Amino acid sequence: MSVAKSDRNQISLVEAKSGQTIQDFLHLPDRIYANDPAWIAPLMFEQKERVFNNKPLFEHCDVACWVAYRDGAPVGRITAQLDQLQPEEDGGGKIGYFGMFEAIDDTAVCDALFETAQNWLRTKGAAFMRGPYNLTINEDLGLLVENFDDPPFIMMGHAPRYYQQRFEDQGLIKIKDLLTYKVRPDFVAPDVMLKLAARASRTVTIRPLNPKAKAADFEAMRDIFNDAWSDNWGFVPFTQAEFAETAKVLSLLLSDDYIQFAEIDGRPVAFITAFPNVNELIGDLRGRLLPFGWAKLLWRLKVKGPRSARVALMGVRKEYQNSRLGPTLAFLVIDAVRKAMQQRNVTSVEMGWILEDNHGMRHIIEAIGSTIYKRYRVYQKPL
Template identity: 40%
Template sequence: MNDQISILPVTTAKGRRDFVAYAHTRYAGDPHWVAPLTGEAVGMLTPGKNAWFTHGTAQLFLAMKSGRIVGRIAAHIDHLALTQPAEQGFGPGTGFFGHFDADDQAIGNALLDRAERWLVDQGMTRMVGPISLSVWEEPGLLIEGHDHSPSVMMGHHDPVYQHWIEARGYTGVKDLLTYDLDITRGFPPLVQRIIAAGEKNARIHVRRVNKSRFEDEAAIILGILNDAWSDNWGFVPMTDAEVAEVGRKLKPLVFEDLIYIAEVEGEPVAFMITLPDLNEVLKPLRGALLPFGWARLLLWLRRPRARTMRVPLMGVVKRLQASRLASQLAFMMIEYSRREAISRYGASRGEIGWVLEDNQGMVAIADAIESRVNKRYRIYATELPRA
């Protein structure tokens, strides 16, 4: 029997399904892994079904041994990331790896070797990851917080991967944090006073989004997002096509009382998105909507009840970020969302993030509302040999 490791490129729809299915095998005994919906996961890896491919190129690889799949990896290039300033983390010559899973370290090394070679062949000089596929999707390797399941749109990984990656000499270049918050408790008195002062300020108006004007509201949020995050490490602008696609996918999770836009003198300057934790209903489905999963999911989406609410995105326009007004608007939006999450959705826990470890403004806000870090994700980099 051939026990050699073979690394094979994925070139077919069946190969993409096998790529997704391997994760079910790899995490079969992990009580905290949450399987994505299979069709959705395959679509994210398929050109024409994921708008990322309008500016990105990817090659998936499967590791085979003794006739079975024993690992997977994606090597990819984001052509928008290549145009970003190098001091912001990406830039010219930067390629990526992601969707990294393997049965053992030797297989993991073979997969990383193959991803590196593919990127070198494409003219890349540096590899960064894991990022799967976009920084807006599931960036980073989970290195702290393996003892509880991730919330919606966050990843979960075997803790042994950290040792494998660091043993190759890859360097951690940035940590991403998520913060856990007991939302049943009111915020500290100082934060409450800041919120009350904002509510008395006639210049400030914090409003819910209007779902009947979904495209217009999404355009407002995109404009604030691309401005607010433009100086952040790892920033890659989100395109109109990506926003439209994300909006279509998330529209069932968009509830007007959980997404806010803050205006100052009538100008939209900040936003915050809160989502009920879809993973709570997805976890028992194990990626399958049939035979009865679709009915359970549809019922939940009509009247969602969730213990956890996640804040995946928040932003304040760049010109206000150093001002007291920025934190005031953030506190107001967090408080309004907290109230609705408790009264309308039965939530008791919030999760904020991911947040860049050195984003002083967001870290200060998280500290002020007495949240605590519950998960840490790390992004690694390595220099590639010249072709």
């Protein structure tokens, strides 16, 4: 939607802490995307828990939320976060985040939102502002800048086209692009990958999640992920408490074979996790699970099943990443989970996000026929 530029003095910012302000914060996207056919409203219960009741995150990350009002009506929202686990920027200085941004197309509204977030971050000692992080690098990340016409997959963001210009008007500069890829699970692997996989099968065992040892397997996933990603740009580790919450979601949504491990001598060294694309099933629920949304969602998951999925988590231990075995381990777990998806008649898979300069992983993904699907941008500015 687009409106004329308004006076900054007409805009008031209220911190969303309780009652109506929280409801206005959660439901503002309904207004922004009212005429966008690609928008999929997230489940309100999940959004409220993630933003306002996220105790594992709050143990190490300060979060503040605001709603912008004009004439009593909500017209924008934003969060600011300072994560104690985020390393400082090279050259010194804490990095703060902004996120959950939504606003009508109005310069004064955007100015007010970013001014408020920046001032809060400065009081916390941040030297830089980076985002959008919704709410951490391990969640929904970046601003959509390519492919606005297709609905987002599960746990990925959507945005109006005008957000990019509004961000850049604030002096925010691109720091990194994140890519998602799309592939059919019936891809034909290159001969060289098949030969490497056959050779590795002498020493590598591939297996799904063990339902009798879920706690140990989930901890192995966290350990591999934190090790595999530790040298990547912007890395912040999953804490045990955070991943325990993630494990609850995985247990509810996933079949055991949507999580696959590669083991060497009984030790997990790589894993992959695919999510059924719940967004395919919830478009008509408008974010609400009551009174009948729960029943509809469970029936659709268990009986109908989505025909799309997303590979959201993956990792290969660092000790193997620069060896010939590293790409082979990645291919082996990809191949295992795609067979599980084929059995459920999945025809379309989103893989990502992947850093634009992660050429090794991009080469593996492109070698199996994947094509770039969407591009998300992370911005930064000094404070």
